[in-house]
Every structure is written in structure tokens, then in C-alpha cells.
Amino acid sequence: MFVAADPGRLRLRTSARAVLGIGLAVAAVAATGLPLTAAIAGGLAALLALFTVADPTVRGQAVTTVLLPVVGLPVLALATALHGRPLARDAAFLAVVFCGVAARRRGPRGNALGIFAFMMFFATQFLHAVPGELPRLAAAVLLALAVAAGVRFGVWRIERRSLPPAAAPAPLSAGRGPAHPATRQAVQAVAACGFALAVGQVVSGERWYWAVGTAWWIFVNTASRGETLVRGFRRILGTVCGIAAGLLIAVPLHGAPAPTAALVAACVFGIFYTAPLSYSWMMFFVTLMAGLLYGLLGVLHPGLLALRLEQTVIGALGAALAVTAVLPVTTHAATDAWIRRALHGVRECAAESARRLAGDPAADPAPRVAELEAVLVGLRMSIAPLLHPLSPLRARKSRARQVMVALDDCARQVRGLAEVAADPDASHDARLTAACLRVEAAVGRLVNPAARPAAEPAAPGAEPHHHPGAERALAHLHGLEAALAGLAAPLYGGARAPLAGA
Incomplete structure (x- = not known):
């Protein structure tokens, strides 16, 4: 995990910037004389601003x-005003859940704003904030956001030009309104959070919000039943390990300010550094940090950590029931x-490269390659449940692995093809046109296997130009043809589509 590849040390720099930004935000709030609860609210606001805001520009x-x-x-x-009015508070919380998830249809901005709104409601429950504390909490949030923004956009700007754009959710439905994927997931999230809220309050009238928070966060960046179930398992695993660390580290500290502050900073670094790679590790650091904050508030004890685990299990169970029974979408x-998007991306990369090689200066395959890379990131997330070590679906796991290997090979070939196409000396070769047509035909057969096969492109009538660039491009196109041919067996070799039923 901590030795995984980090191109350009982007994760390292992002994590260090987060520690700086959140640390300065908390220090600024504390310097104004605001109480500890306000400093915690400000630190949470700064963390969310640095963690969730992910617009491409x-x-x-x-x-x-x-x-x-x-x-x-x-x-x-709203949350502070409803303190002491449980029924109204619960109804408002579920409304915030629905609106926060439904906002994801607006892309990265809607996702960030929805998460921030949910966490502001959650924070008032965590801090047991009453209406009289609202001015101090609001001032802390505004000040912390200003400091975090100053660090992000002024003190320490991190360019992300080398990264592909974030992939949009897979188009599981082209409908609008209730048929939109974000709306469907919002209904699921409300069902899950409603279950977590009801059962969580039976277990604990004071700490029930942990169950709701668990159910909410399991739905972030998931699109199918399998993804949600695996994410719930990973959250429980990370929480268990974080609680064990809390018993060994946080409880003995008894909220001592200096070491607790240092460990919270280490947890912030760990959250940002591990989030792109492992949800379990991220939850480990989140859970340990929560224990340390409870220590600062003077309420930490082993029983509270055990209750944290119970509420996490309740929230994960609510999410599992919701994605299974409410408007379910299978992993398949x-x-x-995602596979269809990847195949179309391969075809567009090949076509754009062919245009560039044919002498069209306006053609640029590089953006298409970046889009394909982003789609493959989404596919890896979607296919992860089938590749999980605990998955009992051995045959589907094998086919899923073959699909992923073949598409990764396609990505390597189109990257190489784009690099050759960028060479201004690579001349047009009739064999390249024929090979690109074969790639398009191969993608068409994979996307629509029932369609009538297209005629093979005619052999070039003229003597080809044996330019080194053309030869390299032809080698990449042949490799692309081979990778696409290798997809036919795992995609359509069984009685059903390969990954069905998950």
C-alpha cells in the first residue's frame, strides 16, 4: 500500500497539502478563541473541501x-434548529440524504456539494450542537474554508494535467427523473439510511448517526449491487482494525492535546494517501481519527469504540438490504x-489515429486515449466485486480477469498508436487504413455479435510506404486486433453474458 506506484508523487503531495491546509484551518479557528467543538467543525469543513472538490479545472x-x-x-x-425534535430531525436528515445523492447527476460539483451538505448535518449530531452554537460553528466553517482555499489555490497548487479526466458514471439508464441512475441511487440511499437510523437509534439514542454515516458513505462512488456489498465489507474491515488501533493508541492518551494533534495529522495524511488505493485503509485512518477526536472531547472509552463497530455493521447491513431489494442494479x-464504453473508446482512438496518420492535422488521438484510460478506471471499480478474493463465482472471476487483461492490452496498444500518430514524419500507408477498418469491424462484432459480419477490407492496391512510423503503427494495430479477438471468448463464450448475475 505505502510502496505503491505514485507517478509524480501526486498522492504524497496531495496528502501533505491536506495536512497543511487542515492544520492551518484548525489553528486559525483556535486562534480566534472559538471552542474546541468549533475547531473540530472547521477541521472537518477544510478536510471535505480538500477531499471532495474534484472538478477537472x-x-x-x-x-x-x-x-x-x-x-x-x-x-x-437546519440541523441545529431541530436539536431536541427527533422526528423532524430524522425526516430532515433523510431529505438531505436524498438531495445529496440526487445531486450527483450534476457531476463532480454536485457530488462535492451533496457530500458537504450531508456532513454538515452529520457534524451537528457528532458535536451535539444546539441552536445557540450556530454562530460559532458557522464562523468556524467559513474561516476554515477560506484557509483551506488559500492553501489549495495560493500556497500549494498541484497541477493534474498528467492525469486523465475523471470518468462519469456508467450510463446504466438513459432515462430522466425517477429513471436516472442518480435518482435510483438516491432512493436506495434513503432506504439504507432510514434502516440505519431506525435500528441505530434502538441500539443507541446518542450515537445512532454513525450507522447513518456508514450507509451514506458506502453509496459514494458505487454503481451496482456488487460494488456496494464489497464496499460495505471493506468499511467493516477498516473499522475493526481502526478500533483495535484506537484501543491501543487513543484510549491510553486520554485526550492529551499535543500527541493527539500529531496523531490526527498523521491520520489525515493516511486518509488522503490511501483513499485512491484502498477503502479499508482509508477507513482505518478515519476510525482512528474519530477515536482521537472523541478523546479530545473527553468521552472516549472502550465501550464507545465497541458501539462504533455495532453502528458500522448496522449501516453496512442497511446498505446491503437497500441495494438488494430496492431498484437493484447487478454487477453485470x-x-x-463500462465494457461497451471501453470498446467504443478503443474504436474512437483507432479512428482518430488513422485520421492523423492520413495527414489530418486536426485529428488528435491523445484526448481519446485519456478518456479510455478514465473509462478503464471505472471498469476496474465495477468489476472489483467479481475479482474479490472472497467471491465464490470462480468461473465469472476468471472471465472477468480475462476481460480486464484484454482491455488493458487494448489501452497499451492505442497509447503506442497515438504516440506514433503524433510523429509528423509517419506517412500514410494503405495497410493502416485497412487495419483500422478491421479494428472497427472487430469492435462492432463485440458490441453487437448478432449483426451480420462486415466484409473484410480490400487489400491495398498500391505499394505501401515502408516508413518506420507506419510499421510501428501497423504493429500496434495488429496487437489491437489480437486483444479484441481475445475478448470474444470471455464476453460470449458462456450461455449468458460473462459477468451476469452478480
Whole structure:
């Protein structure tokens, strides 16, 4: 985990910047004389601003950051106003859950704003905030967001040009309104959080919000039943390990300020550093940090950590029941959508490269390659449940692995093809046109195997230009043909589509 590849040390720099930004935000809040609860609220706001804002451009990130308090402060005011009114508070919380998830249809900005709104409501429950504390909490949130923004956009800007754009959710449905994937998932999230809220309150009238938080976060960045179930398992695993660490580290500290602050900073670093790679590790650091904060508040004891685990299990169970019984989407449906997007991406990369090699200066395959890489990231997330070590579906696991290997090979070949196409000396070769046509035909057969096979392209009538660039491009196209041919067996070798039923 901690020795995994980190191109450009991006994860390292992002994590270090998060520690700096959150640390300065908390210090600024504390310097104004605001109480500890306000400092915790400010630190959470800064963490969310640095963690969830993921627009593809710096300007977009700045706009989203400005909108965070516009969305979050009214929710904070509502949550504090409903303190002591359980029924109204619970109904409002579920409404925030629905709106927060449904906002994901607006892309990265909607996702960030939805998470921030939910966490502002959650924070008031965590801090047991009453209406009289609202001015101090709001001031802390505004100040912390300003400091975090200053670090992000002024003190320590991190360019992300080398990374592909984030992939949009797989188009499981082209419908609008209730048929939209974000709306469907919002209904599931409300069902899961409603179950977690009801059962969590039976177990504990004071700490029930942990169950709701668990159910909510399991739905972030998931699109299918399998993804949600695996994420729930990983959350429980990370929580168990974090509680064990809390018993060994947080409880003996008894909230001592200096070592607790240092360990919280280490946890913040761990959250940001491990989040792109392992949800379990991220939850380990989140759980340990929560224990340390409870220590600062003077309420930490072993029984509280045990209750944290119980609430986590309740939230994960609620999420599992919701994705199984409420508008379920199978892993196969989600994965099939990603595979189709990947195949179309391969065809577009090949076609754009062919145009460039044919002398069209406006053709640029590089953006298409970046889009394909982003789609493959989404496919890996979708297919992960079938590749999980505990998955009992051995045959489907084998076919899923073959699909992933073949598509990774396709990505390598189109990257090489794009690099050759960028060479201004690579001349047009009739064999390249024929090979590109064969690639398009191969993709067409994979996407629609029932269609009538297209005629093979005619052999070139003219003597080809044996330019080194053309030869390299032809080698990549042949490799691409072979990789696409290797997809036929795992995709359509069985009685059903390969990954069905998960």
C-alpha cells in the first residue's frame, strides 16, 4: 500500500497539502478563541473541501469551493434548529440524504456539494450542537474554508494535467427523473439510511448517526449491487482494525492535546494517501481519527469504540438490504455498460489515429486515449466485486480477469498508436487504413455479435510506404486486433453474458 506506484508523487503531495491546509484551518479557528467543538467543525469543513472538490479545472474547483458554504450553512442551521425534535430531525436528515445523492447527476460539483451538505448535518449530531452554537460553528466553517482555499489555490497548487479526466458514471439508464441512475441511487440511499437510523437509534439514542454515516458513505462512488456489498465489507474491515488501533493508541492518551494533534495529522495524511488505493485503509485512518477526536472531547472509552463497530455493521447491513431489494442494479449491468464504453473508446482512438496518420492535422488521438484510460478506471471499480478474493463465482472471476487483461492490452496498444500518430514524419500507408477498418469491424462484432459480419477490407492496391512510423503503427494495430479477438471468448463464450448475475 505505502510502496505503491505514485507517478509524480501526486498522492504524497496531495496528502501533505491536506495536512497543511487542515492544520492551518484548525489553528486559525483556535486562534480566534472559538471552542474546541468549533475547531473540530472547521477541521472537518477544510478536510471535505480538500477531499471532495474534484472538478477537472482549477476554475471549476474554485467555484465549487465557493459554493460549499452556500449549500452547507443552511443545512447546518437546519440541523441545529431541530436539536431536541427527533422526528423532524430524522425526516430532515433523510431529505438531505436524498438531495445529496440526487445531486450527483450534476457531476463532480454536485457530488462535492451533496457530500458537504450531508456532513454538515452529520457534524451537528457528532458535536451535539444546539441552536445557540450556530454562530460559532458557522464562523468556524467559513474561516476554515477560506484557509483551506488559500492553501489549495495560493500556497500549494498541484497541477493534474498528467492525469486523465475523471470518468462519469456508467450510463446504466438513459432515462430522466425517477429513471436516472442518480435518482435510483438516491432512493436506495434513503432506504439504507432510514434502516440505519431506525435500528441505530434502538441500539443507541446518542450515537445512532454513525450507522447513518456508514450507509451514506458506502453509496459514494458505487454503481451496482456488487460494488456496494464489497464496499460495505471493506468499511467493516477498516473499522475493526481502526478500533483495535484506537484501543491501543487513543484510549491510553486520554485526550492529551499535543500527541493527539500529531496523531490526527498523521491520520489525515493516511486518509488522503490511501483513499485512491484502498477503502479499508482509508477507513482505518478515519476510525482512528474519530477515536482521537472523541478523546479530545473527553468521552472516549472502550465501550464507545465497541458501539462504533455495532453502528458500522448496522449501516453496512442497511446498505446491503437497500441495494438488494430496492431498484437493484447487478454487477453485470454496470460492468456491461463500462465494457461497451471501453470498446467504443478503443474504436474512437483507432479512428482518430488513422485520421492523423492520413495527414489530418486536426485529428488528435491523445484526448481519446485519456478518456479510455478514465473509462478503464471505472471498469476496474465495477468489476472489483467479481475479482474479490472472497467471491465464490470462480468461473465469472476468471472471465472477468480475462476481460480486464484484454482491455488493458487494448489501452497499451492505442497509447503506442497515438504516440506514433503524433510523429509528423509517419506517412500514410494503405495497410493502416485497412487495419483500422478491421479494428472497427472487430469492435462492432463485440458490441453487437448478432449483426451480420462486415466484409473484410480490400487489400491495398498500391505499394505501401515502408516508413518506420507506419510499421510501428501497423504493429500496434495488429496487437489491437489480437486483444479484441481475445475478448470474444470471455464476453460470449458462456450461455449468458460473462459477468451476469452478480
